[in-house]
Amino acid sequence: MAEETITIEVLRYLPEDGAEPVLQEYEVPLRADWVVLDALNHIKDHIDGTLSYRWSCRMGVCGSCGMMVNGEPVLTCAAFLTKFAPGPIRVEPLDHFPVVRDLVVEMTDFVDKIKHVKPWVIREEEKPLEEGEFKQTPAELSDFKAYTMCINCMLCYSACPVYGLEPGFTGPAALALAQRYNLDNRDEGNDERMELLSNDEGIWSCTMVGECSEACPKGVDPAGAIQRYKLAGAADWWKSLIMKKGR
């Protein structure tokens, strides 16, 4: 008996042609243990070696294989073909990013935004090594642990319509990362980050669509992080107002 197959429609963009992206169909075996990434690897190895896409770990850790599958941003290593049977399955590059080729997107903007939020422990004064490590209790760690789980897969940026409409928006993953450090008891960079992020391109651009948290494959909840940040931003604004009046 012939093996059951499923159609994969891939949005292909070939910059050397200068033409608009077009859908190309491929028939791949429909196997219970195959994910969309396996199907793409099958196409690359056996059908069309010119197909371009990113992947690495194949187990939801590296964050490289994020793509739009039937209009939803997902990690293709975690999207089983059978879930989409009988198909067809449409695979497109992540929304809201410039496309370099086929399913490969340009991510410089994302990387710059991550750097912009100063994602490291900021100390007003470094203590000497002899004084030992900075201690942290499990309860203190639990304050921000969920925000450390981000794998930079950029699915949240594709799910966020605000980022699609206003590319200047710092975006969900970067703001959640800023909160990861703000809530870390070893960090003293709250004020510095607030100055950077309490503005129209930072926390106040978020209109709480909430889809970033739905798309996140690691349960980071960037939407929640940004709402907490907004509350802190509002409190900070009131504090500065009272301090000014008090002078």
Place this chain on the structure above:
Amino acid sequence: METKTGYTLHHPKWHREDKPIFWWVKRWVYIGFIFRELTSVAIAYFAILMILAYRALQSGPEAYAELMGCLSHPAMIVINVLALGAALYHSITWFNLSPKAMVVRLGNWRVPDIMIAGGNYAGWLFISAVITAAYILG
């Protein structure tokens, strides 16, 4: 924020997809979001109505009676009922979101989400009860 893309200066042309004006009709979640944003208009409407009522009260019984006459028109009743529904939907979804923004810790115990939202609802009910009591007794 400025993006530095210097090292990709000579890269072949990227393809950029513009977001169409009706981007939000693609998914139910986005339609729901736009609908909720629109319900803010009802909140603004009630705020303006409150200011108008206050001004009418200040201007004397005639002005107030005129405003009440205008509001008792069937078309105004329909508009107000619709606006009330939209304002209630906006407020309820707002309170349901409050645990996302407020993380309260008492020692090592994190106050559960339901208690945060419940606290907000209780405050809302309390203030509404005080206003209603003042209206009835006053």
